[in-house]
Amino acid sequence: MTHPAPSLIARYATGDRGVDDATVWALEAHLESCAGCRSGLAAALAPDLHGLLDRASVGIDAAIGGGPAPVPVSRGRRLTTTARLWPWPVSAVVLVLMALGLDRVYPQMPSLVMLLAPVVPLIPVAAVWSRPLDPAWELTSSAPRGGLWLLLRRTLAMMLALLPVLTVAGLLTGHSPAVWLLPALALTAGSLLGGPLVGGVDRAAVALGVIWAAAVVVPSLQTRHAPAVLTAGSQIWWALVTAALVAVLGAQLRHRGDFSH
Structure with a gap:
């Protein structure tokens, strides 16, 4: 390893x-199973550890002794925060409806x-992986592998x-889902x-x-012909490409080994 x-x-x-987020997730996943690297992390944290514990102890004592009670987050506030991501899938649906309308108006065109259809899902995928658009980014990426798996879900x-x-x-429009x-x-x-290669899933x-x-x-x-990549004969190649990409993605999630030396 x-x-x-x-x-x-x-x-x-x-x-x-x-340190980019993909490397942080991979490092945290590695630390879970490697005692030697955890020892190295403890050594790196040692200079600030006692000061951190002292500050945490003082803060906890102050909160218990007479600090203000925590304010519960209302369901409405949580929904408002999460709702910041929903305009993107809604815009994807609107794009599909507009394309459907144009198909009705111009039936002679492809x-x-x-x-x-193949690229419409990329709109919400880019949104859920975009740090500026996620109001809970720090929360979702704070636990080892928690952020990555949550974003995959x-x-x-x-x-x-x-x-x-x-x-x-x-x-x-007369097209089977098998085409797209x-x-x-x-x-x-x-x-x-x-x-990870271009600086973010949203950019990719x-x-x-x-x-x-x-x-x-x-x-x-321009040619008014359906593309060869969306014909029945191309589906076997798309199946092979999809299977290969999913296999590589699963392997990277289980055993990410691209740390620098």
Whole structure:
């Protein structure tokens, strides 16, 4: 197993903001199973440990002795905070409805629903992985692996919310979900894998969306022909690509070994 460099452990111990989130999650997952690296972390924390404990003890004594009672967070406030993410899946649904309307108006053109369905899920996926858009980012990333798994569950929730809308829109235009579902899953998995390479999953999702628009949507509208990547014959290749990306993603979640030496 590859171990993180002592310098990385020291940066993590001091709360260095230059360490990206993917590395933090991977480091915390590694620390759970490696006693040697935990000892290195303890050594890195030792200079500030006693002062931290003293400050914590004073704060707890003050709170117990006569500090103000904690104010419970109301359900309405929690819903308001979470609601900041919902405009993005709503905008994806609106985009699908607009594409459906254009398909009705211009039936001689390639179906916009079919062309956009693979990349529409990238809109909410980019939102749930965007640090500026998540009001609870510090909370979701505070526990080892908690933030990563929570964001993966959010991604799944957004996909499950959009798939029925895309399915109904596709059937109304005469296209089976089998045409766009595998490309959508492949692009979503690709954005999750590409996030650490480009500085964020949201950036990777935007980049894949732009590439898809330039390479598939625009040429199809110009030639008025359905793209080869969305035909029945291409599905076996999309299945292989999706399976490979999901396998790599699962392997990285279980055994991330890209620490520097």
